[in-house]
Amino acid sequence: MSTELDIEIADIRRLTDLIKDKYGYDFKDYAMSSFRRRIKRVIELYKFKTVDKLIQVLDTTPSFFEEFISEITVNVTEMFRDPTFWRVLKEQIIPNIILNHDRISIWHAGCSSGEEVLSMVITLHEMGFLDKAKITATDIDTAIINKAKTASIPLKNMELNQRNYTAAFGSESGAPLNLKKYFRDIGQESVFDKSLLQNVTYRKHDLVQGAVFSKFDLILCRNVMIYFNQTLQNAVLAKLHESMFKYGYLAIGSKESLIWCDIANKFIVVNNEEKIYKKIKD
């Protein structure tokens, strides 16, 4: 970032009011520091120069709104992010759920371009549980959901993904793990084996305004709520809680915490290092 543009709270308020009135999305309680920087980024990208110009374009050009959503949402992700998390999932959490239910329903809340979904599919497939699974992946951003559906990963990211995969599931003595066996390279993309995606549903869903639509054994909502302020985190956590079976699991990002949330007492910590919680109260 390089401009000296200052965006004040009053500017953000006018912007979120317009979006709420015209498009029904509510960004009022997004975390201020990151939201301000996302807005600034859009203004620079489209050379709008001022917040007023952005507001004016949003007001008069509905077709721009989806593009705007894509730009302000954060879509930085990788396969098997935090490898130790995936090991705990594979060795403890998933076996526990299968033991009690014999089936497993999973929600990736804020799935972005889908790397986490593919990581989950691979994990379940290698455990032999993929046919017992029902996976729902949602995001607020239509464009990124469409991208996730293609299940293709830029070739340049595969080296990091392979490194994470090896760190997650590799043993020092065992045969080398090869992530590429699940992919076919086409041009600059690695395309995932679609036959493994039969139990996966992708759909557009806004965590802030969207209704509770199902119940799950396991919800992954990692590094999503960091973009919300405490008020909104409380509201979204209440929805996630309602979307979980009793004794279901919730995974958040490694540097997120529920301790400042007002319904924290309805969960217990199962793994503090990997930030995995269990719902213990309705």
Add this chain to the structure above:
Amino acid sequence: MLGKYKVSGKYRAVVIGGSAGSFQAINKILAELPKEFPLPIFMCLHRLKHVRNGFVEALSIKSSKPVVEPYDKEPVKRGQIYLAPANYHMCLELGNSIALSTEEMENNSRPAIDYTFDTAAYVYRDRLVGILLSGANRDGAYGMMRIKQKGGLTIVQDPQESTINAMPNAALAQTKVDMILKVDEIIEFLLELDQACKMAQM
């Protein structure tokens, strides 16, 4: 307003940025810091993106008080030393809390110094001290400019002393910083800041 650096007691926070070659300087600063230093310190140091553990422990060994990696939305405590966690940007929020972000890398870095400095400048305005140490790229130059624009105090490690001086030089080229100091002088400055803030809060 006494002493060599004529430090005011109005300051409420310190941000420190560093990259390649700054580890020793940071260690020395943390070791010399008074145990009762009254302001929160936010450190953004370039680090291995995928090594989550070890760094905060290494920094704590010699430090006069513990260094913590904050959680998202953690309330700021006076006198606490915070380190931006691996693979997250660390930013300051109005209402005295810290927020984390996994946004795109900036200057090839996550955590990025510019991100921490920019958001801290917004929150603390003229009550912020920004210190930029040795480093290999130009991360922090924009952040120093923002601190200066908001009336904060800007300090850059003397490029002559810096192991790798690209970062200090980039900041000096972009902004008329308030002080260019060697590490020992930065420590002297912080001791004076400690006294000035304690006096002002009495």
